[in-house]
Every structure is written in structure tokens, then in C-alpha cells.
Amino acid sequence: MAVTPIREFYGLAAESAVVDPDLAVRSRVAATEAVVRAGYGGFRAVVDTTSLVVTEGQRDRFARFEFLIDQKMAALPISALCAVDHRVIGDAAAELVCLHPLANPGAARFRLYADPAVDAALAGEIDRAGWHAVVRTLERVGPLGLGDVLVIDAVELEFIDHRGLEALDHYARTLDRDVLLHVDRHAVARLADWLDLSRVRVVAPPAPSTPGGPADAAPGQLEQLRDQLEHRERQLESLPDIEQAKGMLMHALDLTDQQAFDTLIRLSQQTNTKLRVVAALLRDELAGSASDHTRRTATEIATALRDRLRAGTDPRGEH
Secondary structure: OOOOOHHHHOOOOOOOOOOOHHHHHHHHHHHHHHHHHOOOOOEEEEEEOHHHOOOHHHHHHHHHHHHHHHHHHOOOOEEEEEEOOHHHHHHHHHHHHOOOOOOOOOOOOEEEEOOOOOOEEEEEEEOOOOHHHHHHHHHHHOOOOOOOEEEEEEOOEEEEOHHHHHHHHHHHHHHOOEEEEEEOOHHHHHHHHHOOOOOEEEEOOOOOOEOOEOOOOOOOHHHHHHHHHHHHHHHHHHHHHHHHHHHHHHHHHOOOHHHHHHHHHHHHHHHOOOHHHHHHHHHHHHHHOOOOOOHHHHHHHHHHHHHHHHHOOOOOOOO
């Protein structure tokens, strides 16, 4: 057990009071790996985050960190109890409480958090006064997911009205992505069918059978389920390319898993090319060059690939 200053815990520079999400996540992962190597079962922390979430700008960056570290907690032996002083930041505390799968009763009307099975999970209630907060939270924690479809598990969502669905549809249009929303309430699926939603598809479990025969399927439900299956199959197909490219970058450039993945993400964003395509191209080029990659060689290959994709000269550069 140890007591650590807040700046040291999040890897902050002496003059900074704003968390760098990626740096802070790498710091926590490295600390967890260190304690496991030392023979401990994992890393557990209790943190007073108040001083780092006073301003809106601080909360913007900290929200992204919370979502990223939640993803790591799903796979690594890390657990944390985050505390914030309501007397200092008032109602803004709900902006952070909503980022956890578990929270004190009444502390947040909804919760948006990481789930390893999907791109994000949504729970609680989204009423007339809350839909804008959900969109704001999505913007803070993004970007989410790797594919063209953003999959959200909303099975634990107890209530959402038409304004919430329309706001989510507007958010999806700004991203130019589709949103697949899994719910456990058939009323939400029926409401979505009545609305003119262009980028949100709602999937509910099949309706129970009635004594007179099988219940009619919700309109478009089979098509939605088929789209979901195809999306998941595309994700699984792309994983080998991404994992191989990450491994090669880690070896050639002495990067961590997260740093290698961030490199692929940057290449994808800088060239407006799908991540799976970038990964496959980079993997092939690294595999085709000398086996004893130097840092300079790998960097030159990645830079040349980026320039080709930007110029549109690579035949496999799907956009």
C-alpha cells in the first residue's frame, strides 16, 4: 500500500493541471504490470480527483481518460474507486459519475461506460432534460470503436424518449457513422420505427410467442440483426491484420501495445483510410523488408505509406 501525489499518479508535468488521457492510461498500465511482476495480484486505487476536474476543460480531458482506463480494467487486474468533492464542483460531478458502470444511487441519471463486448454501454434514464448530456458525454469520450458502425449496448437503459433517439441520430450523422443500439424494451424499438432516423438502428430481443402463434417480428428486425452479425464478422476478420501490425511496430520501434495501436489510429486518421486497410498494408511492408528492422527503417516505411495513401497512389487504400 502506498500514498501517491495526484500529479505523480496521473503523470502530470509540474505546471499542468490537465490530465493527458493517453499518457495517464499508459502510466496506470505500466504501474499495474510492475506490481504484477513484483508478485501482487493486481493494482487497486482510491483517488480523489477533485483538483483535476474543476474546470470544463479539465473534465473534457479527464472524461476521455476515464473511458480509456475503463477499457483496460476489463482486461487487466486494475480496479479504482474515484471520488470527487461535490462541494467544490457542484452538479458538474454528475458529468464524471456517469462514466462508471457503478455509481452511488441518484448520483447520475444515466451511465455511459466501456464494455469489451461492444463499443460502449448505456444505462439508466435519458429523459427530456438529459439527452443533451448523453451527446456531450459521447463527444468527450470519443472517438469510439473501429468500424463504420458504432455498437452501443443499451440493455440496461430504463427509459429514452423520442428526443433522445433523435439526438443520438444527429450525433451519428455528424460522425458519418451508423449507430446500432441494443435495447431490452420493445417499446423503444417500436418508437424508433415510427421516427425518421437515418443513422440509428434499434435492436430488441424477439417478442415472446403468444398462444395464437409466433408474435410478429418488429419491422426491420431481421435486417438489423443481420447488419449486426456482418459488422461483428468484419471486426473479427480485421483483428489479425491489426494485431500483426501492432506486434511488428512494438518490436521495431520498442513501443507498448497502446502506443502501437495509437500509431495505427493516427495513420488511419491522417490518410482517411480504414484502420484494417492501414494495418494490412503496414504489416505487408514491414514483413517484406529486412527482418532486423531498425527504428529508422520502420519509421521510413510508415511515413512512406502515409504519403502514398494521402496522394491516393496505393491501390488498396480504401476510403
